[in-house]
Amino acid sequence: MTGSGHKAPSGWRIAVLGGGAWGTALALAMLRAGHFVRLYARDPETVAAIDRGENPRYLPGIALQAGIVATSDIEAALDGADCVLAVAPAQSLRAMLATAKTHMPKGAPLVLCAKGIERDTGALLSAIAREILAENPVAALSGPSFATDVAR
Template identity: 55%
Template structure:
């Protein structure tokens, strides 16, 4: 099996830092690239990442750098900047990455300007890379603390997925290899949209029954979308689909769920978005998924209302009424 001794992590936010700790715990040399010199200096001084993972000590060695070429020369790269920044980051990486380098996409989103999945952006901008994705139920703070976590690592090249899983496996971090890259990406991106919806229902105190209904019917939308893209049904039932959906739609640790709670409690979406941080990828993904669903005639009514709420064009009570008044239908997805 191929082995990857050095792992370059691109993006020193919460998830990139947590994954750098994982790589180090797995016995690899972890090179964490960040554009913020202060954060990188803090990591190198052994003081962790107080901006994104406050209060969590970094006990394992990580080599921080602001020099992209240093991280880009690693045997394996993890790309961990937000979805909408992926293309620009890949353009910077293009002259620095050796042919055949495996690149693991860790952002959960779809590109707004093109509707492309992260792997499609990767193929366009860094064709010399071997694409893979890491997804699943995993809060950065849990992983950084060393709490037990399982994720999916997918690549169309099954041997590569196995090798990446092997290289990242650590006592409290258990990766499962998979080959359905598209299914893994879709589950990870679209669960964030439902987390906003579920959070809004929770924030408005509409009851756990309503939350469960939204999650279950929203999951039917994700499966519909994934089926159309050729994903395997079982993928959506796994860690990167149902697993991450359960986590993100039920925990205030989730930034998407928390964003939804804010909406449900009556905060203006514009105010929530203007705060800019923490990152709620689903706010952007809702708009893209709605547009793609319309273009491809996929019935996604919950995604539709979440998108309109995010756009500030629909109130939560009107959204619920619209969903409840839809013509009755058979339950099958």
Template identity: 50%
Template structure:
């Protein structure tokens, strides 16, 4: 990767995949975007807009959409933007078309249900010849698509590999900071989705700004405890892909996870909220994995556990709040 690659493939035609395609086009690359939905392919190629997932935003002329994944796989770099729970299936469909050592940048945030694995572990298991990377950080699709200032973490096995891809995506309003901590970059993005549901519930319940600030602080303590146990670096967890992403996702209803929590706080059911959306709220699916891994490793994760219990219908919101405030008193830094 000594030269700047001029062809980027985007695997996934949702809001985030479309936004990243815009980003790559603005950076001067030829972009092929694969979408599962024929109406997305048609909308992008005919109208230069993803009406289904990112309406109202004009797309770069450099983007060509396709329903044939093999066409996108001819690219120099692949941005893998399928939902976390669909990532294994999508990787299988990519297998026969992948060139060895092609950088695959995972842009989904979650942990796989059933296996409890990180997205990079799933990728390497299905596509062992791929070069795994992770793009994560505080970034709403609409902001990136519109060219608003955004900074993220781009993690790879080595600094040089991360830097090569970062140079390809960087632009006047998009700044990727490189890292060699694949574990930390993934855990920050996955766990914050669960914790954002909790902040949304507090907002929807009208618990006040003080409660939300306290909840975000304690949520970050959970994220750090969890991440360090699995080998994440402290500086990664306190950086863009950890603290930065948590702050954004817990502060705005543009976040699918916070808005879901908000709806729960207002009395809606999980099924009703999910049934009314085409987009995925990854925190719902990741919560059970986080709680299971925390139990295996004896990690104290009371907020994540409360979210999981609420989502599964095992406990009411009022009971969860009462339980959290009746936990034994201890020092703030005590684990």
């Protein structure tokens, strides 16, 4: 739930932080589950491609149904989010969460959707998330799957 306590008419407002194959596939899965989805990608070309209905760089040949709102503005992606999926590689997570911190809805769950350990510190991704976003509950999505399978 957001600070306002309202859900989007079609379900929860999900922010997906990461426009690669896995982020795009998870955004599509959330959309199909009836949620309102905003996907943040740093690259404006990726955003434009997703808006056209495909992410050819990361998921070539997979048609994306209309409804995913792609943006290169992390503040816009997080605005009013009920839940946030962090889909950044382990070595990029700290920087992305630091950028997201001031825009992160208080209390919104953060779901870590990548695996790994921070190379420089040896920190687990959950420890990084708790350090930067202490006011947000942290969960992890795991399991054997491939982005193209999830997207299909």
